[in-house]
Amino acid sequence: MSDTGERTVSRRSIDAAWADLFPFDPYPQQTDGVEHVLSVCRDGGYLLLEGACGTGKTLIALVAGTQLLEEERVDRVMAVTPVKQQLKQFVTDLEAINEHRTERDPIAGLVMVGKRDMLPYARVGTLPGDGSVQAVSSELRETTAALIRRDATHELAVQQGDLDGRLDVCSVPDCDRLSYASEECPDHRNDREEDTSWYDPVRAAALCHLASSMDGPRLETAGVSAPYPESPPHTRDVLVDPETTGADAGHFDPFYARFFANEEWVPFGFGESKTNVLTSDTIVRAAVSRGMCPHEAMASLMEVADVLVGNYNHAFDPVTRQLTDEKAGVLDSGTMLVVDEAHMLEERVRDLLSETLGVHSLRTAHKDIALAREYLSGTGGEPGADPSAHRREAQSVLSEFNGIDQTSLRVGQEFIEWLLSAMDDEVTALLREEYTDWQRQFREGSLPEIDHEIPLRDPHVVESDRLTDAASNAFDGTVWREMKSIGAAVAAVHDNDSQTDRTPVADGAGRFLEQWGTANDGTYFREIELEYAPKPTEDTTLPDWATAYNSALSLYNCIPHEPLADVFGDLAGGVLMSATLEPFDVYKRVSGLDRLSDVPDGTEETEDTCRVATASYGLSFPPENRASWIVDLPPFTYRNRGDPVTDYEEMTDARRAHAGAIVTIARSPGNVLLCLPSYAEAEWAVEYLTDTVSKPVLRDRSTESDVTDAMLDRFFRDDETDRVLVTSARGTVTEGVDYKGHRLHTAAVVGVPYANTATPRMKAVMNAYDQEFDAEGFEYAVQIPAVRKARQAIGRVLRGHDEVGTRLLLDRRYRPDAPRSVSTLLSADRTEFSTVSPDMLEFALDQFWGR
Template identity: 65%
Template structure:
């Protein structure tokens, strides 16, 4: 191999896209942009594998921005599952803007995050009650709506003519009610202007003015102060005459003045991209600008999304059905005008599989059962809290039920009996499992000896496609249309609660009904049904709950084994894009599981949907473009590091199996080599063993990475990267978080050791179902290769790819396990990249120390 030229001068490139580069591109970047742009121009996708340091982020952004300039799309939406990579996209967009010449408009960039990061009262932990952020924020918003609605009859505590004379008094004779922006109050309006928004901006501004005048400390977040108090205001603070009993329950309570200000501004965010560094609005900049103005950052985000040239978010925004629906419908940015960039795309199948799986907890079943019971009580005229108007409940409920021809009161009772049966069946399954698994489990729990572990309870043989026993039991108890009847009845029960004027209850029934319907109608090959038990020790005062609820939470699970069809539908809705990673090969496997293969084949009318023409799908691979003499790549010829071969993880050398002894000695040799060393074991359990042994065998500090919170991981990495002339060893799992998306540039890392092949646990029911699903969908025997072996080798490739990040860096890549060699028993060599297969050579354990010394001496 010869050295590749460092860069290509931009002024030598006859390409308009070069204007988007903040510096002279590498040759592989120039080629990558051309390939990506060609695919996008044809409405297609490029699967791009590029080694660490290739500059994939700039390739995708430059190609996407040029495609936007050519009207191929209107925006670029980049999604990544790794926070570090999200920051990298932001940095690259800012670098592009920094390199723009005078007169060239900047790229408007926006980071898309959730409510928890944007809503001011959520950021300061001031949301009232104990509900989730989503539900508590929803309650604030509903109360705000009741106060600013154009048809609201609630009188705000403001004077006629306030707000510079913009608050009107009703023009009807003998009526002195405030009508705000309207000529007449709601009682005297003959008809509503259909073109007017549902809210009254003058009411909204008056509400904000009242809150601004309140005493107390102001809310502070993102380094700025808001014009409102640090706790959400209450309706009693702003209404002219406040009597809780005069207000429907849903209209009384705390509200959100930030949302009110957004409505007062009639949807104008009051924030633009210039508020962000180099025209890129990250969450902190967006919150700071919005909060200072007193407007809602989350609403500003939605308003700005269609205006952005580049959006950066996580996988949920593109692939989670609920989040995607909000992103697509509210902001309108996931459509045929959007070019999608999927980063770390080797994770796509695994991450989306979880997003597209559905769960329904025992608690949700019981709550939905309660929703149905209350709806029936309302309909009977006997419902409501003590002192409430049961007749009003009944009127609302009957009016709602009358809107649905297919559901009557008998259906509500039927659905209630089905959910009661489902909860009892979950109880039976869990009780039977715990008894067979632990015997007297309740005594063990009381003694504190019950293992604090989660469990999967499969409801069918994972290696078959038979109907699960839960479904069989349901169909033996209820008619065949049980799934549809429960869904429809639960939806109607939810509408009864939503439309009731005396309650602010948020119903669970519609979500549970939808889940029950999916359980009955989704196929059994793609979706694996089971019960998930999550260990959660807690005090239980509800005597109707099962005894085991003190130790476990139980949920029914619909696990999506093969998500390629929904992935293909998502991608097919878009203008094109790039799916990229350092580890996508083998491409045929990636394109099969990601849905790209389906796009390339197209679909004729009658194949389960509308006619869909084939889409262009290309692939490209770029190896390390840095001097090859700066790296050493060896496979240590050791026996396979498997559970059967290695024996128990003891740290006494004499008690180890011969296989473990050989690995222990090799690990010490690698750990003692020059610089910082990253050791990647096949599991965290084996990482614990390696840490304990290496601390006795090397003078370097040995750091342990655990499966922990991101803050703990960041602190541990900070110690590893510490610039104090002390070399360190970091031991982790190759299936952990520090082997992907973490930048080990410069002198942060000198050697990576990957021990064994980091296979996922194939003994779990879910993994068995996944392998079985692939065997049946593609070909027998492909399940293990597709679902287990290929992802495992990608984990290894991600790990050893951390060590060389730039043209001036040097490092060693070590694979400890002869299965990485060609022609070895159960070899995985063919799953390495082509360049990696050429570079990695075998070295015997007794020559490792000399080889390492010679390499670093030559540096």
């Protein structure tokens, strides 16, 4: 759609069923966009929608999705975005739709978030131990589950009258033990019970009653108080005889128990929110005040929600999908998928599909196997434990794993020893090559604080790596596959042992090693990661370098189009949208969508193929409100720009030219966003500008989100002071952040923000694209994503009809006639830009702002 500057279209004039779903009169491109989405998704297809900032893409997708829900063509809509700001926009737009739906039932909306935000004890920081939230919360839940199991024999310290008549005693004469939800106590039960659920709701209610009866301050979060203590209670606080718990002893989670005490019923619904959209804070307040686990409540409500809003993990991460797919069952052929900021999809999913396994996890897995072998031999166990009991339980468990025996465990243990030794050799060789006497430099504090990649094969070719090859020579070639079964068996031995509370890692390690040995060589790149992380250690069994570095095996996904195609193929179609998707033909290939739509010559479409269409909308705001220029400067490349010095006389000619241009731009009226190719170059620009311009100069760094938010608050502060914000074009503040109104007047991108192509990992990525897409590796994997970054950055300026601003690209490679030009990749934006010489830049800016 061309830049017409058209205003809105009256909803009354739109002859379409969806018109009254729109919360206000739509813009022409929104009307057209909704029709495009409906046309494609009614056939179960996917629409690639590129729309400039301010197009209203979230409303387009939500209104179309709501209409498809009304038509019962889909069961639910799932919208995913990698940007928190955009997640909030989905919520805002969904709330606006509901506020407008006065004559229809409101849409049930729910925001999906991770455990850290949804588990009460994680929110207030009182989880026991120092493990990850995932690991510690799993331990709490396992202990809770052991206490509330229907076949549990632990006697809870409750009395018959404690639960308003729900507690009863065993029906067997002369037995006074509590029977909870059954007629008989655990000692007298048989198989006559019809209820086969694994948990006992009365035991769960009794556990919650005991937790709520404990002394001490209550947990408080999200503005509400819970009925339970602020720290997780312990089994010793709730059992008649704590010594009987054995491996089940430990802290437990009464919020989790309450979910089962309610028999998996959530005592609140979408009406808890005035807008019928449940955010994480709303769910936490409603659940915690009732003593229930917010995470379990969220998972249950997901099943009945009309619209789900979350991040990429919920749709594409194999681990997180256990919540959305396996547990709640909301990723299926009835789900319409909306992917926001879809230009990031390839990069983010590549990271989600990559795996690492650290040295410490390998060592722990080795100990898991060693202890399991001791149990099986009758020699293991803590002092005072019964070795014969260990042996009986371990043998019983191992008998359930076909082909896994003592010999298998010995081989698995020896294999991990070999891996640890091989990793030690690789790391030692690298450090000697890089630093010669690295130990001396480390002691003196002169060792560079940088991380390293150790590639295990030539990244330019597709071949097996030297670690896998060496393992095949030292062991049977099937050892990688066997490690998955070995790890699972060892984990089961520990999990089922009644005398220990060890949390094994052998299962996860075994799965990783199996994937390492079987994953496609072209799709995955194998290397060793070395992270600079100095720390004291007295463990003499660790290599010397462990005091300075962490080391891990890395299985890096280079090209994720096949897993993406699998996800898309399972769903009911949808929308992938961004301000920067073009070139569409390339996007279809790298996202895997071409695999769903391609039909071989001479064949007909089948139910396994689907339609993939495109739609593109440029800026619909008045053209006279903006100026777009390519500044004819030398390429700002690593080779041209030289060292990032701030002394003008010491700069290369290319750096001097760009330094002069960014000073001119920084002095122009209003707030200015300067985007350099990297954070290191952004540091240079900040240092240079601080001494040459009168405006405050803010530095954006790669840091925590709360620090970035605080920095943006300073930039947006409405105090009549203009500011300059300097960042990396590959950073976070150039995408998804809303610079609406008078927050931003000029955005400038210095150079073409290419990723570092010198790393082994990036070389492997380019090679993978070369192999898959006929020698287009640099263009597909590096060049197109870089130009999308630049387009995203300049798109921050104009967000509405009344906004005025300038957009600048500082590098002649953006010109259509330049060597190594990237002009064609600017897509629709390229028609907006004219070229200005550096000596005319100040005049051009003065002319625009002084008109």
